[in-house]
Amino acid sequence: MQTSTFSALFGAMSNEHRVNISANNLANVNTTGFKRDTCAFEDTFVKFAHDYVVDAKPFIRDKNLFPEPKIMARPRLAEEVIDMSQGAFQKTGNSFDLAIRGDGFFTVQKDGGQFYTRNGVFTLSPEGNLVTEQGYPVMASGGVVSIPPRSEVTIDATGVIRADGQELAQLDFVEAADPRTVKKEGENLYTVGGDVVPATGDVVQGFIEKSNVEVVSEMVSMIECQRSFEMYQKMISGTDELDKKVIQQVGQAT
Secondary structure, three states, X not given: OOHHHHHHHHHHHHHHXXXXXXXXXXXXXXXXXXXXXXXXXXXXXXXXXXXHOOOOOOOOOOOOOOOOOOOEEEXXXXXXXXXXXXXXXXXXXXXXXXXXXXXXXXEEXXXXXXXXXXXXXXXXXXXXXXXXXXXXXXXXXXXXXXXXXXXXXXXXXXXXXXXXXXXXXEEOEEEEOOHHHEEEEEOOEEEEOOOEEEOOOXXXXXXXXXXXXXXXXXXXXXXXXXXXXXXXXXXXXXXXXXXXXXXXXXXXXX
């Protein structure tokens, strides 16, 4: 395979992945608390055999025995990165709608495990427990919190829940000690691969945090990726046509 084809394949596959990321971001532009994905690149170096030669000359005034070292670099996708920047606030006035200003996650329980979310659209289950839109219990003081019926609920900036002025529990409001260990798990939930510590952000009652996806920027990025993908496709096709001509014409008797 020619170097041009190989390089174009790297570029085409990278841009295909970038299009998928942008499409997912756009699909979640109205998802409460959603954080957009971005991608990071790194250089993949290709070394030739003569690049490893320490000294290419038998003595200083002689000619080089090997070609000059030539190290080629091809950029490729290294990882997906979650953009945890703040989304805009939208006022709802609902006592169980909570937004996070700054860093932090709410803790929820799913299938016996702990997950984390920025989506603070909560409600009460038929049993009076505080739950997410999907029905997962919201953790407070290490367990499930039950809200007395027809009570006036207030939640302060630190996540302390009060009903008619009486303190019930404090939300398990945490953040990852190492943000690089945060991983998306679907349903707007996250897991943390390392330790969690008390959150440094604030809980804001009566508001929700909107997605941090900017539609115009994502559309521009998607168009750019599609054009780049088409360019790499043409490069592969052009190289293939050139190979065919070489095979069919070079060496023929004239």
